[in-house]
Amino acid sequence: MSQRDIGYHRQMARWQPDARGRLEAAAFELFRERSFEQTTVADIAARAGVDKRTFYRLFGDKREALFSGSGHLEEVLVKAVAETDAAPFEAVVAAFRRVAAEIFADRRELVRMRQSIIESSPELQERELRKTGAMMAAITAALRAKGLGETTATLAAESGGTVFRVAYARWVAPNSDASLADLIAEVASELRAITSPPGHAVGGVPRTTGDVD
Amino acid sequence: MSQRDIGYHRQMARWQPDARGRLEAAAFELFRERSFEQTTVADIAARAGVDKRTFYRLFGDKREALFSGSGHLEEVLVKAVAETDAAPFEAVVAAFRRVAAEIFADRRELVRMRQSIIESSPELQERELRKTGAMMAAITAALRAKGLGETTATLAAESGGTVFRVAYARWVAPNSDASLADLIAEVASELRAITSPPGHAVGGVPRTTGDVD
DNA sequence: CCTCGTGATGTCGCAAGGTGACATGGTTCA
DNA sequence: TGAACCATGTCACCTTGCGACATCACGAGG
Numbered sequence: 001m002s003q004r005d006i007g008y009h010r011q012m013a014r015w016q017p018d019a020r021g022r023l024e025a026a027a028f029e030l031f032r033e034r035s036f037e038q039t040t041v042a043d044i045a046a047r048a049g050v051d052k053r054t055f056y057r058l059f060g061d062k063r064e065a066l067f068s069g070s071g072h073l074e075e076v077l078v079k080a081v082a083e084t085d086a087a088p089f090e091a092v093v094a095a096f097r098r099v100a101a102e103i104f105a106d107r108r109e110l111v112r113m114r115q116s117i118i119e120s121s122p123e124l125q126e127r128e129l130r131k132t133g134a135m136m137a138a139i140t141a142a143l144r145a146k147g148l149g150e151t152t153a154t155l156a157a158e159s160g161g162t163v164f165r166v167a168y169a170r171w172v173a174p175n176s177d178a179s180l181a182d183l184i185a186e187v188a189s190e191l192r193a194i195t196s197p198p199g200h201a202v203g204g205v206p207r208t209t210g211d212v213d
Numbered sequence: 214m215s216q217r218d219i220g221y222h223r224q225m226a227r228w229q230p231d232a233r234g235r236l237e238a239a240a241f242e243l244f245r246e247r248s249f250e251q252t253t254v255a256d257i258a259a260r261a262g263v264d265k266r267t268f269y270r271l272f273g274d275k276r277e278a279l280f281s282g283s284g285h286l287e288e289v290l291v292k293a294v295a296e297t298d299a300a301p302f303e304a305v306v307a308a309f310r311r312v313a314a315e316i317f318a319d320r321r322e323l324v325r326m327r328q329s330i331i332e333s334s335p336e337l338q339e340r341e342l343r344k345t346g347a348m349m350a351a352i353t354a355a356l357r358a359k360g361l362g363e364t365t366a367t368l369a370a371e372s373g374g375t376v377f378r379v380a381y382a383r384w385v386a387p388n389s390d391a392s393l394a395d396l397i398a399e400v401a402s403e404l405r406a407i408t409s410p411p412g413h414a415v416g417g418v419p420r421t422t423g424d425v426d
Numbered sequence: 427c428c429t430c431g432t433g434a435t436g437t438c439g440c441a442a443g444g445t446g447a448c449a450t451g452g453t454t455c456a
Numbered sequence: 457t458g459a460a461c462c463a464t465g466t467c468a469c470c471t472t473g474c475g476a477c478a479t480c481a482c483g484a485g486g
């Protein structure tokens with residue numbers, strides 16, 4: 001069943017190395033070939049040459065195979081937020097622009113494929129929502145660690161996240177060619193315009209101190 | 214097993230009426246008594262006096278039993294947004310204040326119980342995220358129907374949603390007694406403060422007027 | 427060189443989520 | 457009276473996920 005007859009080359013370990021990587025790759029391929037729903041964990045394991053049980057030991061559940069990179073992303077984001085000393089919202093936007101350049105910039109095609117997989121499955125959409133939610137929470141925590149109040153921190157993190165999601169959606173869209181970092185800057189500016197006081201004057205906010213708890 | 218000795222009063226249908234309502238109630242009770250994970254669909258069905266298969270015909274999946282009201286909520290929200298003619302962000306905030314008064318105001322305790330159930334289960338959290346996401350999409354659509362651009366509509370809807378979520382979290386919190394509508398107004402004003410243009414020379418975004426698609 | 431422990435895997439079995447197909451029996455209308 | 461209807465119950469089955477136990481290469485000692 002598995003490949004026990006390998007072992008004729010150097011290392012010659014009992015099992016081929018990087019089971020995790022092979023499983024991620026197998027899952028990605030299969031989700032594209034068939035769909036997420038029509039791919040069985042057994043299928044993924046088979047293509048990766050391991051047992052179904054091994055898949056679960058490495059991933060927790062079928063969806064996780066597509067979200068392995070989110071940990072790293074969160075890490076970079078939190079560090080970026082912690083290191084800057086700009087105002088909360090600006091700090092978060094800057095952090096997103098940084099990951100845009102450091103992590104996403106060179107992977108547009110890959111991101112597009114991944115996105116199309118996610119969009120085809122409600123289950124994956126839910127998981128993505130949870131992952132981004134966790135990232136927002138991490139950013140909020142990082143902001144709070146800098147002395148900000150709960151509400152201010154949450155609002156800054158969530159708003160920044162909204163800006164990122166909108167920019168990201170545009171970036172991933174078919175005929176888009178602008179850089180993600182630029183799109184983020186644009187969207188952030190639009191958000192400022194939209195939330196500026198009812199009247200009109202997009203400039204000076206009429207007081208409304210942001211004094212939080 | 215099912216409903217044994219009923220049928221002595223008027224209608225006397227083959228089955229007790231409102232299977233859906235009984236299932237929702239049974240689920241709510243059981244999720245509180247044990248937890249979501251430790252409650253089986255079979256348990257819920259048994260308590261409601263119907264078969265497991267009936268549960269699935271009415272709900273789609275186990276989580277759905279807790280989110281039946283979201284349809285109504287979305288409906289009211291969309292209508293409120295469609296009927297006003299205020300600026301986008303203000304329109305969304307106003308819509309949320311309306312549902313706060315019309316739907317949530319009298320149900321704080323129930324909402325608290327429900328929230329504690331959701332917070333104890335990752336699966337339910339994911340589902341809630343998806344439901345709120347769907348509501349934001351509906352609001353975005355309502356805004357677009359009024360002639361707004363995709364980005365503006367999305368940003369207004371999402372920002373309004375963020376304001377609502379933060380206010381809601383405060384409202385549901387243990388020692389809170391302020392009204393949800395008031396909290397929403399407060400939080401909205403804080404968001405305006407946070408996103409108002411950087412003091413002055415912080416991070417002037419390069420150009421990028423808020424010109425939407 | 428043998429032995430034992432360790433760790434990543436494979437095997438087995440099973441509870442629970444979810445679904446298709448078909449059986450049932452009140453209700454309604456011709 | 458009878459047929460079409462329709463919400464339910466029944467049954468069989470697939471898949472997800474997990475606990476428990478068996479394996480076996482590899483490394484540390486004796």
